[in-house]
Amino acid sequence: AQSVxxxxxxxxxxxxxxxxxxxxxxxxxxxYLFWYVQYPNQGLQLLLKYTSAATLVKGINGFEAEFKxxxxxxxxxxxxAHMSDAAEYFCAVLNTGFQKLVFGTGTRLLVSP
Amino acid sequence: xxxxxxxxxxxxxxxxxxxxxxxxxxxxxxxLYWYRQTLGQGPEFLTYFQNEAxxxxxxxxxxxxxxxxxxxxxSTLEIQRTEQGDSAMYLCARTILSGDEQxxxxxxxxTVL
Numbered sequence: 163a164q165s166v167x168x169x170x171x172x173x174x175x176x177x178x179x180x181x182x183x184x185x186x187x188x189x190x191x192x193x194y195l196f197w198y199v200q201y202p203n204q205g206l207q208l209l210l211k212y213t214s215a216a217t218l219v220k221g222i223n224g225f226e227a228e229f230k231x232x233x234x235x236x237x238x239x240x241x242x243a244h245m246s247d248a249a250e251y252f253c254a255v256l257n258t259g260f261q262k263l264v265f266g267t268g269t270r271l272l273v274s275p
Numbered sequence: 276x277x278x279x280x281x282x283x284x285x286x287x288x289x290x291x292x293x294x295x296x297x298x299x300x301x302x303x304x305x306x307l308y309w310y311r312q313t314l315g316q317g318p319e320f321l322t323y324f325q326n327e328a329x330x331x332x333x334x335x336x337x338x339x340x341x342x343x344x345x346x347x348x349x350s351t352l353e354i355q356r357t358e359q360g361d362s363a364m365y366l367c368a369r370t371i372l373s374g375d376e377q378x379x380x381x382x383x384x385x386t387v388l
Contacts, residue, residue, distance in 0.1 A: 194375055205277065205366055205379035206318070213375065252317050256375055261306065262331065263368075263377055265317030 168266035181240040185253030194256035279380035298367030308368040
């Protein structure tokens with residue numbers, strides 16, 4: 163079964179600092195991977211996706227993620243954090259057999275002035 | 276705008292009551308998903324439809340839960356005899372038939388007293 167693990171339930175950074183949110187996947191087939199962001203009491207917004215094309219994927223709001231097969235990782239980064247980036251971030255893998263997303267437990271990003 | 280609306284946004288009910296949620300995707304020709312998200316967790320897959328056909332149901336979907344998508348347009352999720360453990364955010368998502376990204380609605384937050 164495909165799964166993802168997000169390391170760190172909370173990550174705190176200062177405004178302007180590098181953001182690094184970690185995601186490791188488990189999959190017996192080439193995975194389709196996604197990052198979503200969720201603001202309080204809202205649905206999920208797609209940040210970016212990896213579908214076996216370029217290993218460095220650029221998304222919205224200045225975020226990007228790099229697929230590393232050797233490390234089974236798909237970490238999310240942003241060079242400079244903004245206060246508006248404070249939210250919950252979810253990594254997910256597409257279960258291609260049933261076309262459903264399998265999510266990690268999420269990482270809450272806190273940004274301080 | 277993700278092209279998915281959900282109604283109601285919030286629902287408070289007493290244990291034992293029945294509740295129904297509605298999801299309206301922007302287009303009829305797509306797959307439609309239901310997920311449940313409890314506090315501090317990532318969304319968990321419940322069921323999905325391709326047009327009007329319900330193709331997959333999670334074991335999380337007990338016999339108290341039923342979902343429909345008449346005519347392949349909007350979808351409803353009904354919970355009968357609600358229990359306190361049903362308290363969660365219920366998320367609906369859509370995708371186009373040729374795509375793999377899932378676009379989420381704002382969710383319905385259910386509180387069972």
